[in-house]
Amino acid sequence: MDLRELTVNALAQNKRAALLLIGGAGVAVLGFGLGYKYLRKPEKVVRVGVVSQLLIHPLKSGRAVSVALAECQEMGLKFGELQDRHWLVVTEDGHMVTGRQEPRLVLVSLTCEGGHVCLNGPNMEELRFSVKQPDNPVIDCRVFGADIQGRDCGDEASCWLTHYLGAEKTFRLVHFEPQMKARRPVESEPLFPQYDVAYPDVGPVMLLSESSVKDLSSKLENDVTVERFRPNIVISDCEAFEEDSWEEIQIGSVRLQRVMSCGRCVFTTVDPETGVITRKEPLETLKSYRLCKPSEKHIYKSSPLFGQLHTVKKTGILQVGDVVYKISR
Numbered sequence: 001m002d003l004r005e006l007t008v009n010a011l012a013q014n015k016r017a018a019l020l021l022i023g024g025a026g027v028a029v030l031g032f033g034l035g036y037k038y039l040r041k042p043e044k045v046v047r048v049g050v051v052s053q054l055l056i057h058p059l060k061s062g063r064a065v066s067v068a069l070a071e072c073q074e075m076g077l078k079f080g081e082l083q084d085r086h087w088l089v090v091t092e093d094g095h096m097v098t099g100r101q102e103p104r105l106v107l108v109s110l111t112c113e114g115g116h117v118c119l120n121g122p123n124m125e126e127l128r129f130s131v132k133q134p135d136n137p138v139i140d141c142r143v144f145g146a147d148i149q150g151r152d153c154g155d156e157a158s159c160w161l162t163h164y165l166g167a168e169k170t171f172r173l174v175h176f177e178p179q180m181k182a183r184r185p186v187e188s189e190p191l192f193p194q195y196d197v198a199y200p201d202v203g204p205v206m207l208l209s210e211s212s213v214k215d216l217s218s219k220l221e222n223d224v225t226v227e228r229f230r231p232n233i234v235i236s237d238c239e240a241f242e243e244d245s246w247e248e249i250q251i252g253s254v255r256l257q258r259v260m261s262c263g264r265c266v267f268t269t270v271d272p273e274t275g276v277i278t279r280k281e282p283l284e285t286l287k288s289y290r291l292c293k294p295s296e297k298h299i300y301k302s303s304p305l306f307g308q309l310h311t312v313k314k315t316g317i318l319q320v321g322d323v324v325y326k327i328s329r
Contacts, residue, residue, distance in 0.1 A: 150174025203309030
């Protein structure tokens with residue numbers, strides 16, 4: 001029996017029932033139509049900038065490696081055997097060591113050539129060792145209070161770092177390998193989407209615009225460069241802090257989803273060219289005009305915001321010169 005027959009029968013029995021039936025059917029049809037329209041709503045794509053630099057930091061707190069092209073994987077940027085923040089300096093008991101504690105780490109360069117890791121630093125001879133060292137022990141490490149593993153890179157790497165940093169305590173170098181269990185950043189739970197990282201602070205991809213850095217430099221006695229803030233993707237051809245509003249972006253075949261702003265700490269006061277920490281600028285200036293909204297203090301506390309952290313919705317290849325598109329619906 002179709003809708004028309006049902007209506008006629010109901011009308012014969014009860015006019016009120018008929019009206020309810022017709023009204024309900026109309027609402028159902030309207031609801032379906034609106035739902036279908038919503039599901040079919042096209043994406044709005046707007047050009048917002050251009051990729052000017054791609055930076056991989058293989059060693060956490062170490063010197064950046066600038067590349068023209070990189071794979072954007074779920075756990076960050078990769079170029080050959082170099083993966084972003086997949087090597088980490090730890091103490092003998094496995095606690096991470098960064099530029100906050102050892103500022104001169106920013107001058108250490110970790111690169112890979114022909115299956116070998118190359119460590120370089122000021123007044124140090126280059127150290128080379130195999131990327132894959134399956135006979136070395138796996139160490140339990142602590143990164144921001146979370147447990148994560150790392151393959152020990154051997155005694156030579158340990159001696160090299162210990163000598164370079166000139167400390168009485170012993171340091172070791174560990175490598176995060178593909179089969180190891182990644183960690184969920186403590187700061188992102190439970191307010192933000194679940195995602196995995198190796199040794200980054202919070203997000204797998206950090207994005208920053210040249211204009212934002214230029215805006216900050218205009219307020220400082222001495223200019224600063226993007227390298228001080230350790231982004232992975234640097235954007236040109238946009239306004240200062242415009243990246244704050246990009247919830248979802250497309251770069252080539254890569255789709256990125258914003259998670260949160262990057263709250264800044266004392267590490268920004270380490271000069272990437274000298275390895276000297278001042279504990280003042282540019283952090284104090286950032287605090288004067290880049291604090292979060294009062295409603296977000298439970299997330300960022302007193303940390304100024306500079307740059308945006310993203311997860312990878314769709315993997316692919318990134319290249320310098322790629323156009324950046326903002327996606328909205």
